[in-house]
Amino acid sequence: MSRVDDELDRYGKHLLAPLRETPPLDAQISTQEKARFLSQAEKLHKDLTTASKAAHTRQSRNIFDVFKRKQGIYFIKAMAITIVVLGILLGSSFTVYAAQSSLPGETLYAVKSLSEDVRLSLTTSSQDKLNLILDYTNRRADEINQLAASGKSLPDQTSKRYQSELESALQLAANMNDEQMQHALGQIKRQAERQGMTLEELITGLPAQAEPAVIHLQQRLQEQVSLSNLGEKDPQGFRLEMRARQHRPSSTSKITPASGNANPTDASGMPQPTDKQNDNGNGYGNQKPTQAPGHGGPDSGQGNQGNGKHTPEPTP
Amino acid sequence: MRNSQDQAILDRARKFEAEALEEIFDTFSPGIYRYAFRLLGDTELARDCMAETFSRFLGALKHDSGPNDYLQAYLYRIAHNWITDYYRSKVPPSLPLDMQIRANPSDEPDQKVADEIENQQLRAALTLLTPEQRQVIVLKYLEDWENDAIARAVEKPIGAVKALQHRALGALRRILTRYEDFNL
Numbered sequence: 093m094s095r096v097d098d099e100l101d102r103y104g105k106h107l108l109a110p111l112r113e114t115p116p117l118d119a120q121i122s123t124q125e126k127a128r129f130l131s132q133a134e135k136l137h138k139d140l141t142t143a144s145k146a147a148h149t150r151q152s153r154n155i156f157d158v159f160k161r162k163q164g165i166y167f168i169k170a171m172a173i174t175i176v177v178l179g180i181l182l183g184s185s186f187t188v189y190a191a192q193s194s195l196p197g198e199t200l201y202a203v204k205s206l207s208e209d210v211r212l213s214l215t216t217s218s219q220d221k222l223n224l225i226l227d228y229t230n231r232r233a234d235e236i237n238q239l240a241a242s243g244k245s246l247p248d249q250t251s252k253r254y255q256s257e258l259e260s261a262l263q264l265a266a267n268m269n270d271e272q273m274q275h276a277l278g279q280i281k282r283q284a285e286r287q288g289m290t291l292e293e294l295i296t297g298l299p300a301q302a303e304p305a306v307i308h309l310q311q312r313l314q315e316q317v318s319l320s321n322l323g324e325k326d327p328q329g330f331r332l333e334m335r336a337r338q339h340r341p342s343s344t345s346k347i348t349p350a351s352g353n354a355n356p357t358d359a360s361g362m363p364q365p366t367d368k369q370n371d372n373g374n375g376y377g378n379q380k381p382t383q384a385p386g387h388g389g390p391d392s393g394q395g396n397q398g399n400g401k402h403t404p405e406p407t408p
Numbered sequence: 409m410r411n412s413q414d415q416a417i418l419d420r421a422r423k424f425e426a427e428a429l430e431e432i433f434d435t436f437s438p439g440i441y442r443y444a445f446r447l448l449g450d451t452e453l454a455r456d457c458m459a460e461t462f463s464r465f466l467g468a469l470k471h472d473s474g475p476n477d478y479l480q481a482y483l484y485r486i487a488h489n490w491i492t493d494y495y496r497s498k499v500p501p502s503l504p505l506d507m508q509i510r511a512n513p514s515d516e517p518d519q520k521v522a523d524e525i526e527n528q529q530l531r532a533a534l535t536l537l538t539p540e541q542r543q544v545i546v547l548k549y550l551e552d553w554e555n556d557a558i559a560r561a562v563e564k565p566i567g568a569v570k571a572l573q574h575r576a577l578g579a580l581r582r583i584l585t586r587y588e589d590f591n592l
Binding site for chain 2: 097100101103104105107108110111112114115116117118121122125126128129130132133134136137139140
């Protein structure tokens with residue numbers, strides 16, 4: 093304590109000294125007050141215990157009443173739902189199985205598409221989703237082959253779905269970490285190259301009027317390879333590009349293939365670009381990937397594109 | 409009572425254990441009564457203040473509030489608030505006790521009466537301080553509390569408590585200079 097504090101302390105005690113003397117608390121008064129205090133405490137405790145029990149009883153009764161009132165309804169509902177679900181599962185599993193080999197334009201193709209969407213929506217891991225989507229793109233390529241072999245034209249719906257799946261694969265890769273993304277882009281590129289070669293062979297045997305729709309898909313596959321190359325060299329630039337594509341109205345970016353956000357088509361069923369920036373006037377304006385900001389190097393986002401002819405690169 | 413002890417006994421008090429509550433009453437009631445009497449100068453009022461302090465404490469326990477530690481500071485805070493409310497409910501003394509003191513002091517030369525007059529002057533002067541000023545100097549110079557305990561009771565830092573004490577003594581001194589016969 094400092095000298096000033098000490099002096100202050102002494103002065104304060106001196107000033108208030110007249111009040112220092114107090115009569116002691118009378119023992120009888122103290123006993124009376126204590127008894128009153130303890131009695132009040134006992135009463136409060138009793139009230140609290142009673143209130144707590146009452147609340148508990150009320151809660152139990154409420155639960156029981158609700159259960160009694162609702163159990164009949166719940167039971168009936170549960171039974172009905174069980175029967176319906178069982179019926180759907182038993183009946184539909186055969187239908188879904190049969191639909192897997194259907195082709196676009198056939199009755200069961202809608203079931204096939206739906207089952208693919210459901211399976212995709214139930215998949216949580218990004219890598220599993222990617223594997224599934226890549227498998228679906230293989231299916232689309234097979235369907236196109238089979239349609240061409242049977243002399244049927246390529247439905248616009250199939251083209252849209254195919255492009256949407258290609259876009260979804262890239263978007264999934266863009267949302268992975270660097271290491272996962274590199275692996276995913278390798279998968280995407282290999283698939284796109286293989287499918288591009290398949291379509292290349294297909295084009296040679298197609299009638300002239302059927303060529304443009306398949307050529308467009310082939311160019312889209314080239315774009316897929318170019319974007320994968322970009323991602324492998326410059327992950328951040330690739331992510332920026334994919335983000336930009338996601339916000340472009342012409343981009344087919346949704347993961348769910350049935351979301352129907354593919355490029356619009358003209359009356360002939362030919363997919364048409366909507367992104368004026370990418371429109372080079374040949375009717376396929378989506379063939380060149382947009383350069384990400386700050387990535388204008390000669391290798392960035394450049395693939396074998398632009399002439400409508402695909403030169404396959406060796407698969408690594 | 410130290411803080412850890414306070415916590416232990418408060419845990420029991422929250423369960424309304426009679427023994428714990430009795431111990432709390434026995435430990436703190438004499439001090440609360442003394443504190444109240446010093447400020448109120450009346451045994452009945454001091455008793456009321458003490459009873460109400462413990463009653464409010466029980467009310468806090470009922471609502472699962474009240475202190476988790478430093479029970480003494482908490483109880484004195486209740487008592488202080490009760491006294492402050494009492495002062496506010498009374499007409500503030502503009503020139504307190506002059507009438508009583510000057511009534512005829514020379515007719516009562518007895519030392520006891522003179523002391524009582526001085527006590528009343530001092531209590532009246534204390535009522536003119538702010539509640540916080542009153543609280544810090546009474547706890548410090550009459551109840552002999554350390555500043556850290558006072559800081560907990562008034563819920564202020566120790567530095568602020570010291571400043572309050574300094575201002576309170578200055579104000580009290582200025583008020584008491586009005587009384588010629590008060591021993592400053």
